[in-house]
Amino acid sequence: MVATALVVGFPVYVLVNLALRAPSDTTSPIRPTTAPTLDNFVQAWRLGRLGGALLNSVMVTAASVAIVLAVSALAAYPLARVTARWSRVTFVLIMLGLVLPFQLAALPLYQTMRDLGLLGTVWALILFYAGLQVPFTTFLYTGFLRGLPTDFEDAARIDGCTPAGAFRYVVLPMLKPVTVTALVLNAVAVWNDFFTPLLYLSGSTQQTLPVAVAGFAGQYVTDWNLVFAALVISVVPILIVYFALQRSIINGFAGGLRG
Amino acid sequence: MGNVTHGLKRYNGAVSVAIDSRRHAGRRGPSWWFAAPAMALFAFVVLVPSARGLHYAFTDWDGLDPHFSTVGLANFAQVGHDPAAVQAIRHTLLIAVAVTAIQNGIGLLLALGVNSAIRSRNVLRVFLFAPAVVTPIVTAYLWRNLLGPDGAVNSLLGAVGLRSWQQDWLGDPGLALWSVVAVIVWQFAGYSMVIFLAGLQSVPAEVQEAATMDGAGPVRRFWSVTRPLLAPAFTINLMLSIIGGIKLFDQVYALTGGGPGHATDTLSTLIYKDAFTLGEFGYSVALAVVLTAIVAVVSTGQYALLARNERAAS
Numbered sequence: 001m002v003a004t005a006l007v008v009g010f011p012v013y014v015l016v017n018l019a020l021r022a023p024s025d026t027t028s029p030i031r032p033t034t035a036p037t038l039d040n041f042v043q044a045w046r047l048g049r050l051g052g053a054l055l056n057s058v059m060v061t062a063a064s065v066a067i068v069l070a071v072s073a074l075a076a077y078p079l080a081r082v083t084a085r086w087s088r089v090t091f092v093l094i095m096l097g098l099v100l101p102f103q104l105a106a107l108p109l110y111q112t113m114r115d116l117g118l119l120g121t122v123w124a125l126i127l128f129y130a131g132l133q134v135p136f137t138t139f140l141y142t143g144f145l146r147g148l149p150t151d152f153e154d155a156a157r158i159d160g161c162t163p164a165g166a167f168r169y170v171v172l173p174m175l176k177p178v179t180v181t182a183l184v185l186n187a188v189a190v191w192n193d194f195f196t197p198l199l200y201l202s203g204s205t206q207q208t209l210p211v212a213v214a215g216f217a218g219q220y221v222t223d224w225n226l227v228f229a230a231l232v233i234s235v236v237p238i239l240i241v242y243f244a245l246q247r248s249i250i251n252g253f254a255g256g257l258r259g
Numbered sequence: 260m261g262n263v264t265h266g267l268k269r270y271n272g273a274v275s276v277a278i279d280s281r282r283h284a285g286r287r288g289p290s291w292w293f294a295a296p297a298m299a300l301f302a303f304v305v306l307v308p309s310a311r312g313l314h315y316a317f318t319d320w321d322g323l324d325p326h327f328s329t330v331g332l333a334n335f336a337q338v339g340h341d342p343a344a345v346q347a348i349r350h351t352l353l354i355a356v357a358v359t360a361i362q363n364g365i366g367l368l369l370a371l372g373v374n375s376a377i378r379s380r381n382v383l384r385v386f387l388f389a390p391a392v393v394t395p396i397v398t399a400y401l402w403r404n405l406l407g408p409d410g411a412v413n414s415l416l417g418a419v420g421l422r423s424w425q426q427d428w429l430g431d432p433g434l435a436l437w438s439v440v441a442v443i444v445w446q447f448a449g450y451s452m453v454i455f456l457a458g459l460q461s462v463p464a465e466v467q468e469a470a471t472m473d474g475a476g477p478v479r480r481f482w483s484v485t486r487p488l489l490a491p492a493f494t495i496n497l498m499l500s501i502i503g504g505i506k507l508f509d510q511v512y513a514l515t516g517g518g519p520g521h522a523t524d525t526l527s528t529l530i531y532k533d534a535f536t537l538g539e540f541g542y543s544v545a546l547a548v549v550l551t552a553i554v555a556v557v558s559t560g561q562y563a564l565l566a567r568n569e570r571a572a573s
Contacts, residue, residue, distance in 0.1 A: 001372055001383065007445070008387060014411040015401055029404075029411040030418060067300075075297035078289035090294055097305045099555050101506050103530050104547040105308035107540060108315060111322065112308065131304025134297050163289045192394040194509045195527075199535070210396045214513065217400045224404050231397050242392050246385045249392065253450065254457035 019228040040229035044216065048230050049205075053212035054237065057191060060122050060208060064129035065186045068137050071130070072182070073175055076141030077167050081150065091142065097135030102196075110199055120204030125197055129190045137182050144178040145171070184245075184252030191238065209234050309551075315544045322540035334545035343521045344546060347529040351553070354440055354525060355504030362444045363496050366451025371481070373452065374459045384456065387449040395446065399513035402442045403429065406514075429515050432522035439514055439523055443507070451496045458492030459485065494565040501561065505554055526550045 014029050020036040045051065079091045109128070110119070118124040152174070156166045194210040201207055207215065213234045217227045242249055316334055320327040338344045373383045390398060405411045406428035413425040428438040462485050470480050508527035511517060517524035517532065524532075526546055534543035 001376065004369060004372075005383075005386065008390065008449075010411070010415070011398075011401055011405055011445075014405060018404075028414045028418070029409075030414045071297040071300060075294040078291060078293045081289055086291055087294075090291075090298060093306070094298070094301055097301060099551075099558055100305060100309050101547070101550050101554050102305070103506070103527055104312045104544070104551050105305050107308075107322070107530075107534055107544050107547065108311040109304065109308040127300075128304055131300040134301040135305070138297060157288075163293075167289065167293070188392055192392075192396075194394070194396040194512070195531070198531075202535075210394050213394075213400070214396050217513075227400065228404070231401055234397055235393055238392055238394065239389065242389060243385070250384065250388055250453055253388075253391070254453045 015228055015231060018225055019232045021225050023223060023225045040225050041233060044226050044230040044233060047220075047226070048212055048216035049207070050209070050212055050216075050230065050233055052205075053207045053209045056122055056206055057209040060125045060129070061187055061190045064126045064133070064190055065183060067126070067130040068133040068186060069179060069182055072134055072137035073141050073172065073179070074167070075134075075138050076145050076175075077163075077171055079138065080142045080145035081153075094135050094138050097132075098139065102132055106196065106199060113200060118200075120201055120206060122201075122206055122208075124200045125208070128196055128200065129186075129193075133186050133189070137186060140178055140182050140185075141175065144175065148174055180248055181252040184249050188249075312544045312547060315541055316548045318541045320541045320544075321538050322534065323538075327541070330541070334542050335549075337542060338545060338549060343524060343529060344549075346521050347524045347526050347546075348549070348553075350436060350523060351505055351507070351525045351527075351550075353436065354443075354507055355501050355557075357437075357440045358443050358447075358504040359497060359500040361440065362448050362500050363451050363493075365444065365448040366496065367455050369448060369452040370455035370459055374456060384453065388453050389449070390446045391450040391453075393446070395509040396513050398446050399442060399510045402438075402445070403514050406438055406442075430519055432519050435515050435519060435523045439510055442510055442514060443504075447500070447503075451500065454496050454499075455489065455492050458489040462488045490565075490569040494562075494569060497565065498558065498561060502554060502558060505550070505557065526553075 017033055018029055019040055020038070021033040022035065022037050022039065025033065025035070075090075075094075078087055079094075113119045113124045113128075118127070152170050153166050156170045157163075161169070192210065193208075194214065197208045197211045198214070201211060213230050216230050220226050317329055317331060318327045319330050319333075369387060373380055373387070376383060407413075408427050408430070410428075412428065416422065416424045426434055429435050466484055467480060470484050475483065506527055507525050508531065511523055511525055511528050512531075515523045517528045526549065530543050530546045530550070533539045533546065537543075
């Protein structure tokens with residue numbers, strides 16, 4: 001266990017150690033830095049345009065996850081409760097999305113986004129993730145809803161509630177636990193994605209954090225102290241959220257996939 | 260007599276009212292439009308483009324020119340004759356299998372260790388899982404430096420007297436692929452661990468105690484008691500790591516860019532290069548179809564196998 005902790009901790013130590021070191025200091029990367037400085041962070045923040053990228057990442061993640069949770073919860077209601085053929089066919093079709101790798105859809109969709117003039121904007125990404133995450137999120141919601149008794153919805157219906165009303169006042173409150181799971185897993189997936197923004201935002205000034213950091217690392221490839229400062233900056237927001245919400249996040253990863 | 264008929268009529272009337280209202284209730288169940296927004300988004304982003312991708316795979320489309328012609332199976336034949344593609348398929352499968360085996364092996368050992376560490380269990384869990392939430396491209400750039408010729412890994416080896424073990428971890432064609440595997444395992448072993456831990460917590464302590472009383476040693480206890488109860492955790496972990504391994508892009512892009520030469524190219528990196536640096540969209544989409552086929556075959560095969568094991572274990 002101590003050895004494992006060292007294997008996990010060592011790269012983090014080197015990361016912070018080099019990020020704090022002036023580029024002129026060329027001693028071994030494993031020796032503690034003698035004259036730590038925050039200059040690299042200031043430079044990386046400015047040169048890498050990390051502030052704007054951070055804002056874009058927050059916006060894309062918040063908007064696309066909100067959309068995908070809303071439409072998937074709504075879709076799960078008939079898919080879990082109605083046994084008519086259209087419902088079964090729709091469910092199978094959506095589950096097909098769990099196996100299709102997005103590399104297949106990403107290239108033709110690139111053309112559509114270009115024709116719609118959305119290429120290079122965060123709207124392309126929000127739309128993309130909102131659709132891409134539908135199968136997984138619907139799968140979570142439908143599985144969870146199927147495990148719940150229909151008694152409350154039946155009672156609401158007998159009392160004269162419309163399906164929309166039953167969804168809003170009866171089903172939705174019961175979906176809270178699985179919503180936390182879906183929120184965590186979707187947010188981490190969207191926040192960390194690199195391939196999609198690399199495709200859809202390349203050449204534009206609007207970047208998400210992973211693409212901005214990768215671009216910066218490519219441009220300042222010989223200036224590792226600067227790159228490391230950029231890496232630290234990009235990791236800090238995730239780690240703050242992670243340590244603040246560790247219980248829900250870990251339980252989301254551990255439990256959600258059991259459906 | 261008249262009274263009986265009247266009574267019967269009233270009864271029938273009441274029943275038909277009840278049947279009516281039941282039918283009515285059935286008709287008022289959630290209707291299809293609840294699923295319409297999700298279906299529309301899914302169709303726009305996944306279904307329609309995938310179907311179009313499948314079509315383009317049989318054309319010579321370059322991604323720009325609206326005029327292109329159908330070339331039949333030529334793109335797929337080219338995949339078979341393109342050494343870079345054949346190599347990429349091999350790397351993709353090799354990475355998927357290696358990552359799956361090593362990551363889950365380490366993840367399971369960590370889970371067993373952390374589970375028995377009663378006092379520090381939660382701290383260790385939080386700490387060891389942390390790399391899994393960090394952006395893969397970021398950890399990959401970190402490791403690209405650490406594994407460089409003058410990087411921290413070689414410095415550390417030098418410092419502990421293992422100078423002869425120093426390597427150009429990412430520049431040596433025979434070694435680079437394994438370095439990529441190591442970086443992925445470093446980041447995601449904690450993820451496997453967390454899923455195994457959740458499975459371990461479903462193993463009742465009484466069962467373990469009973470097995471101990473019956474004279475079962477730790478290895479026997481693990482094999483006969485714990486392992487069968489971990490079957491669902493194995494299913495999830497193996498599915499996640501093998502499919503993640505097959506689709507791998509970020510780490511290769513940042514660590515080696517597919518190099519040296521094509522030594523670490525995977526299907527995903529090759530798809531990206533062919534489409535966006537060479538402009539061979541048709542061919543690139545054909546590669547994506549190959550990738551889709553591999554994912555479909557592996558995931559259905561694995562699912563069937565694991566579902567059988569799960570049934571056998573329970």
